Amino acid sequence: MSGDLAFLADTTLAIARAVPVTVGLFAASAVGATLLGGLLVMAQTRRGTRECARLWIFVFRGTPLLLQIFMVYYGLAALGPIRHGPLWAAFREPLFCAFVAMTCCCSAYIAEVCRAALAAIPAGQIEAALASGMGRWTRLRLIVLPQLVRLALPAYGNELVMMIKSTALASTITVMDVTGVAGQVIAHSYRTLDVFCLAAAVYLGLTGALTAALRYVERRLNPVEGTR
Amino acid sequence: MITDDPAPMLLLGFGPDGWGPALLRGAGLTMALALTAMAIGMVLGAGLAAAGASRVRWLRAAAAVYGLVFRGVPELLVVLLLYFGTPGLLAAGAALLGLADPGSPPAFLTGSIAIGLVSAAYQAEVFRGGMLAVPRGQIEAAIAAGMSPATRFRRVIAPQVLHRVLPPLGNIWQFTLKDSALVAVTGLSELMRVSLVAAGSTRQPFAFFAAAMVLYLVLTSASSALFRLAEARGMRWAGGTGGV
Numbered sequence: 434m435s436g437d438l439a440f441l442a443d444t445t446l447a448i449a450r451a452v453p454v455t456v457g458l459f460a461a462s463a464v465g466a467t468l469l470g471g472l473l474v475m476a477q478t479r480r481g482t483r484e485c486a487r488l489w490i491f492v493f494r495g496t497p498l499l500l501q502i503f504m505v506y507y508g509l510a511a512l513g514p515i516r517h518g519p520l521w522a523a524f525r526e527p528l529f530c531a532f533v534a535m536t537c538c539c540s541a542y543i544a545e546v547c548r549a550a551l552a553a554i555p556a557g558q559i560e561a562a563l564a565s566g567m568g569r570w571t572r573l574r575l576i577v578l579p580q581l582v583r584l585a586l587p588a589y590g591n592e593l594v595m596m597i598k599s600t601a602l603a604s605t606i607t608v609m610d611v612t613g614v615a616g617q618v619i620a621h622s623y624r625t626l627d628v629f630c631l632a633a634a635v636y637l638g639l640t641g642a643l644t645a646a647l648r649y650v651e652r653r654l655n656p657v658e659g660t661r
Numbered sequence: 662m663i664t665d666d667p668a669p670m671l672l673l674g675f676g677p678d679g680w681g682p683a684l685l686r687g688a689g690l691t692m693a694l695a696l697t698a699m700a701i702g703m704v705l706g707a708g709l710a711a712a713g714a715s716r717v718r719w720l721r722a723a724a725a726v727y728g729l730v731f732r733g734v735p736e737l738l739v740v741l742l743l744y745f746g747t748p749g750l751l752a753a754g755a756a757l758l759g760l761a762d763p764g765s766p767p768a769f770l771t772g773s774i775a776i777g778l779v780s781a782a783y784q785a786e787v788f789r790g791g792m793l794a795v796p797r798g799q800i801e802a803a804i805a806a807g808m809s810p811a812t813r814f815r816r817v818i819a820p821q822v823l824h825r826v827l828p829p830l831g832n833i834w835q836f837t838l839k840d841s842a843l844v845a846v847t848g849l850s851e852l853m854r855v856s857l858v859a860a861g862s863t864r865q866p867f868a869f870f871a872a873a874m875v876l877y878l879v880l881t882s883a884s885s886a887l888f889r890l891a892e893a894r895g896m897r898w899a900g901g902t903g904g905v
Contacts, residue, residue: 491878491882492874492878494835494881495877495878495881495882496839496873496874496877496878496881497839497840497841497842497843497853497877498839499842499843499845499853500842500853500856500870500873500874500877501874503857503860503866503870504866504867504870504871504874507860507866507870508860508866508867508870508871509867510866511864511865511866511867512867594732594733598733598734598735598736599735600735601735601736601737601738602735602737602843604737605737605846612735612737612738612741615738616741619745625742625745625746625749626742626746626749626750629738629741629742629745629746630742632738633730633734633738633742636733636734636735636738637729637730637733637734640732640733640734641729641733
């Protein structure tokens with residue numbers, strides 16, 4: 434029994450040490466995907482770049498993230514310009530490849546979320562802003578962005594929760610995140626159930642904390658509705 | 662995209678060295694896996710939605726906990742847990758009943774159940790929304806107009822619920838289809854796994870992952886076109902409220 438306890442304590446410690454990897458991967462790709470997603474939204478407003486943005490969104494939303502991760506880690510590594518080029522130092526790192534794949538994939542979803550929210554802003558408001566002589570940046574800052582943030586937040590939050598869960602896929606390309614460490618512990622202890630449940634609890638804690646934080650932000654941004 | 666030397670094209674083709682048939686079989690298995698998972702998720706999701714709306718408090722709580730867990734834990738973990746966890750559980754269960762060790766269940770079964778369990782958590786939400794689609798007054802009006810339960814279902818309930826439920830279900834189908842790629846980690850030779858094996862044995866990972874991407878795009882865009890068709894049909898059925 435004490436052996437069991439010691440094993441669980443050791444495993445908990447090992448998994449806890451991997452939490453920064455999971456959280457770091459999530460945070461980096463969340464920032465990257467949001468920036469790239471914003472770029473995709475902007476690209477869709479111009480005629481020449483619209484088709485590129487649509488194609489990007491179509492490809493990354495239509496294929497599994499696991500396949501994209503393998504494409505970046507194994508597929509790109511087989512290409513000459515990457516293998517022998519200056520980028521090889523970055524692309525040989527599995528963690529970097531997971532970050533690239535997740536950024537590309539989630540940017541497509543975030544762009545769709547933002548597009549839907551933009552479409553929900555009444556056209557009359559933009560016209561009114563134009564009529565009152567607001568410039569492009571003033572319009573964006575005073576009229577579009579405040580509403581965009583509020584309208585997009587629930588769906589954007591869902592994407593962020595999905596992203597935390599998606600970081601587990603990095604373990605398939607040898608990244609030692611929470612899932613990777615759990616798999617390693619199982620490989621030499623053969624105790625599948627308790628170790629995986631421990632890892633699942635960690636993810637539940639992470640997604641739960643994120644959901645709570647998002648709800649708080651949503652309430653703060655919608656003070657009137659939030660008091661219901 | 663694919664380099665201009667002919668080897669990858671030959672390897673992707675249907676010749677004696679070609680992986681074309683294997684890739685297509687893999688795509689077929691992916692479809693079967695996703696359909697099975699979607700069906701499992703639909704049955705379980707409907708049950709969860711019913712439990713969530715029930716008057717029994719612990720049933721409601723159980724449905725809520727289920728949703729919380731399966732929407733908060735990575736799909737990969739669920740697949741791994743079911744694949745590596747069930748043989749031990751089955752053996753323990755069999756030992757308890759004094760039976761022989763049944764061995765590990767087939768990867769297709771554990772894979773589709775794992776993806777189905779996750780899909781169910783999301784489908785339950787959709788069905789919960791669908792149940793709100795028909796106001797009580799309409800059911801009462803239908804009863805007052807003398808409609809039989811079957812006519813009521815066909816004329817009043819089904820059109821409105823389907824109309825409301827189809828678009829989000831289409832979304833969940835897309836996720837289920839893409840999640841089915843995770844079952845590759847258990848060695849089941851669906852599309853993801855076949856492309857991985859082919860990439861390894863031919864040393865042409867770029868060509869094979871690109872081919873798998875194209876096949877996944879075909880599957881996802883064909884099924885989304887199908888859903889759009891069904892939605893348009895459903896709108897007409899619901900009396901043209903969607904303006905088709």
